[in-house]
Amino acid sequence: MAFPPPSSDVLRGTLDLLVLKTLTLEPMHGWGISQRMQQMSRSVLDVHQGSLYPALQRLEQKELVEAEWRTTDNNRRARYYRLTAKGRRALGEETQSWRRYVAAVEDILAAT
């Protein structure tokens, strides 16, 4: 039996949050972000590019990240994303609300 997929808003919101978190350390390009997320999640989360690049686009439109073309260490042109001040604020708020959300879900799951 198939479960209906969770509302795409929740998924999107989660991915956005993770991307923002990943970018707190340093500006990164798309591939780097996907590698970092896989590492940090101990390979549990494998973010497919099909969701990643639209998410980056979305964040750029919301002015939570900025993008620019830079040269990588081994001299390749790549598009680097960096957190904006607005993005940093959004990360704080989103993290709070995510934790509340997880706690609430956890409470319900624990109660049953």
Next chain:
Amino acid sequence: MLKALRLRLRALFDRSGTERDLDDELRFHIEQEAARHARAGLPAEEALRRARIAFGSMESAREAHRDQRGSRGVEDVLADVRYAARALWRDRALAVAGIVTLALGIGATTAVFSAVDAVMLRELPFREPSRLVQIWVENPDRGWHKNVVAPANYLDWRDRAGAFEGVAAYTDYQATVTLLGRDEPTLLTAAYTTGNFLGVLGVRPQQGRGFEPGDEWDNGQRPVIISDRVWRTHFGADPGVVGQSMSLGGSRPWQIVGVMPAGFSLPSPGTDVWMPMLWRPDQREAVSFRRAHWLRVVARMQPGVTPTQANASLQTVVRQLQAEYPATNTRMGAGITPLHEWIIGDTRMPLLVLLSAAGLLLLIACANVGSLLLVHALGRSRDVSLRFALGATRGRVARQAVTESLVLSGLGGIAGLAIGWAGAKALMAMQPAGMLPITEIAVDVRVFLFALALTTLSGLAFGMAPAVMATRQSPANALNSASRTVTSRPIRRWGRWLVMGEVALAVTLTIGAGLLLRSFERLSRQPAGFDPEGVLTASLSIPGTRYATPASVKDFYQQLVERAGALPGVELAAAVRALPVTEPSWSSSFAVRGRPPMEQAADVLHREVLGPYFQVMRVPLVAGRTFAASDRDGAAQVVVINDAMARQYFPGEDPIGQQITYDRVPDSTSVWRTVIGVVGSERQGGLAMPARPEIFAHFFQDETSRMHLVMRAESRTDPAALAQPVRRLVRDLDSLLALNSLRPMTEVHAHATSRERFTSVLVLVFAITGVLLALVGVFGVLAQLVQARWREMGIRLALGAQPSDVRGLIAGHGARLLIPGIAAGVLVALATTRVLGSLLYEIRPTDWATYVIVALLVALTGMFAAWLPAWRAGRANPVSTLRAD
């Protein structure tokens, strides 16, 4: 925020730049992934392959990215519009037919609706117009209804009826004055009013104050109000015109006290000057003041008073007057009509008929565009199926179809608006003089919105249908070319219904047009009692101030008629008080000597003639003689009567030698006149009304200042060529006189039926357009049928069918469209043409000849439209058709 907007705008306008960035970024991703695999020890090629597999489709990544860009909606719409434009361009002939169809339907409706809006829907330009009513008199004895009012009765209503805040009077007959001292002497159309006229209407002049209440009495002042047109053409729009004096041909100058705003059109759009009645106080008690009826009366009801209450208040006064003045008022009733209804008057029915005709044409146009788009959609059904197969959603395909029809109706709407605008102007310019009681038709915002709503709605109506049909197809079915004709059967059935409906509407419209046309034809063939060919007419009016004595008036016209008769090219010249088939002149009751007074007062018309009038107009002499040179003033009073009067009042006896008087109850002061002749009857008040009993008197025994000159040209002279010599003649006689409306009598005669011609010709134009559209529909459906069954035709021919069999097959399909369509149209016409009843003259709404002729015409032209595709089907080449797929 701004940045986000910039990104979206960039996405929209710098598409290639945005796409290139995206490709670079995605390629970088794949290379990094490949590099990772390579580091793990895979050969370079295998590394790249794995990276690509992991990445998935480049195109779907791009697609996901584009969705996120947020310009998707706009891009899609633009793409839809572009695609629609391309699709329509591929199907140019059909698109042009659709746009032309829509433009005609929308244009006709817009033009006619503009006129209806201006005449019927817009409020009158007066203060609180719903409180304004027209008051009229009726008298069953004299056959009067909604008749003009005698001044004394008007004054009593004004003073006694409490339900009215104000009651004003004005004249609406064609009175003229001559403007002198500015360029050429010019005839102006004048209306006489009471002092409270503008106050009751609640209109202020654009300049000056207008009249004061009480100005209707002659108090030595000569105030005059001029129209905006006179102010502009004769006073150069001088801002200081109020207070200036102008000469109107009398001995005393008139003071300009106001300029009316442009567009003020009471009593008529052509009124040039408004002048006070200038009654003398001693007239008030004279019996003629209550006997002669010549005023129109407009009243403003008190606030909160309903027309019913106002009428009750009026009836009280009417009954008082009946008791107080038995000699004149015994049978004199009165009634009220809301002013707006009064002004619309006879224009209402023709306009409604035109509006219905335009509405029918619009329906035909919508059905036609619907069937054209169906044909278009059928031609593209494989294309649509392909799009389904490639993953397009139903909504997306439906949206595409709707966009296509919206683009079409948008273009048609723009063209329709242009046609509507030009049509409204043309309607105003071509209308018979004075038919529409307004000065201009503007295509205003309301009309524009009306047209826009029509375009959009019709676009959706005919766009939705093909769209829904298109989505109903299953891709597999449609792609399988062998089953093409099977899957499209419901669409084709819908298309046949559309075309049948179209044919039915076109038949209904054409039957209506046919009835109006036959009615017009009967009317204009109606014997008018005279021969208008070769006669030139001119109207003139000499000012009573310079021609103060009867002798001077007689002398002037005597000279005019004599010298006009002597002009080269003129066979005979005469003068008459009023031309036939225009407006009848005055009327009265009468009595015959030796008979008791008639129980019911008769109402006979009167005209005065000078010179050989009956010969000029070729009115036959039935009995006795016409006037002779000896019938002058001083001689015995004689009259000629028409045979309508002889038949009605002297049946079975010889009227010659009888004596009559114009008093209903003769007394010792009555003037007795002897009947000397009987002439044929001319129709006096238009062609639709039969000739009324009429008495002709010799001008010398009953002179009047306003006459019409009539001249019969010699047989080889064009009457219009006499215009210049006549103008010169009048100038020689009196350089201060203006000659008005020089018109051939044929034109006067044609003008009598101009409304009927205007309405019927316009409806006919709509009907012809409607039939042409329906034929395009028939042709379209059959041509599509032939195309869809091209293979079948080829196979039939290959198997030995004769081309004539194949042609018959298609023609049979045509007949199956036409026959039910025509039958339905005839039934609808039978049920609906009754509304034309009051516009039809001597023809019944169920006139079978019209029905048969229209049905045959539509059937014949329809079969012609069907013959073209049938002929093509018969030429299907078995070999090439089988090879086609």
